[in-house]
Amino acid sequence: EPEVTQTPSHQVTQMGQEVILRCVPISNHLYFYWYRQILGQKVEFLVSFYNNEISEKSEIFDDQFSVERPDGSNFTLKIRSTKLEDSAMYFCASSRQAERRPQHFGDGTRLSIL
Amino acid sequence: AQSVAQPEDQVNVAEGNPLTVKCTYSVSGNPYLFWYVQYPNRGLQFLLKYITGDNLVKGSYGFEAEFNKSQTSFHLKKPSALVSDSALYFCAVRGGIKAAGNKLTFGGGTRVLVKP
Numbered sequence: 302e303p304e305v306t307q308t309p310s311h312q313v314t315q316m317g318q319e320v321i322l323r324c325v326p327i328s329n330h331l332y333f334y335w336y337r338q339i340l341g342q343k344v345e346f347l348v349s350f351y352n353n354e355i356s357e358k359s360e361i362f363d364d365q366f367s368v369e370r371p372d373g374s375n376f377t378l379k380i381r382s383t384k385l386e387d388s389a390m391y392f393c394a395s396s397r398q399a400e401r402r403p404q405h406f407g408d409g410t411r412l413s414i415l
Numbered sequence: 416a417q418s419v420a421q422p423e424d425q426v427n428v429a430e431g432n433p434l435t436v437k438c439t440y441s442v443s444g445n446p447y448l449f450w451y452v453q454y455p456n457r458g459l460q461f462l463l464k465y466i467t468g469d470n471l472v473k474g475s476y477g478f479e480a481e482f483n484k485s486q487t488s489f490h491l492k493k494p495s496a497l498v499s500d501s502a503l504y505f506c507a508v509r510g511g512i513k514a515a516g517n518k519l520t521f522g523g524g525t526r527v528l529v530k531p
Binding site for chain 2: 357
């Protein structure tokens with residue numbers, strides 16, 4: 302069964318550094334998402350992406366965050382200048398259709414900011 | 416704003432007994448409801464969804480869920496739990512109106528522990 306894959310599984314970065322989290326969505330999916338889960342807290346929506354543009358973003362997704370689909374297969378989340386509070390598990394998800402199809406999630410990248 | 420509540424942090428059940436994980440929601444318009452399961456060091460794995468139609472939906476691994484509009488609930492059930500069902504379960508909702516967007520709003524998760 303096709304899966305969403307995320308790399309790396311764990312990223313350790315110094316505060317203030319840029320980090321890029323990578324995702325390969327399921328190949329025939331058109332809608333892409335990033336969520337995050339701070340330890341002990343709920344899974345929170347960050348951003349959705351369709352047709353090469355952001356379709357929706359949360360208040361968490363400020364100017365320090367950006368997303369890109371640089372080629373036909375990858376979907377990336379960049380944090381420009383990381384803060385301690387960015388430490389979390391970041392999940393990428395994709396779906397074939399926005400409304401009725403479920404979103405399929407990757408195994409996540411654990412981001413640790415030192 | 417949409418929200419999901421999972422009132423139990425943990426549910427303990429003996430193997431072979433029925434399992435219920437509770438979920439209530441608040442959303443504008445008709446809800447689209449989902450259950451996901453998370454095993455250690457893994458992502459969220461889709462179990463089942465309610466979009467429209469029959470209030471009882473069946474999903475993977477023998478799980479089912481019942482949509483109750485009057486109680487705004489979508490409880491997950493399994494008639495006979497297995498030790499391998501021990502995991503973290505998340506309920507999620509998105510609004511059925513275009514203005515709600517596509518984002519999923521998750522509950523806080525319920526840890527299920529099935530004892531042999």
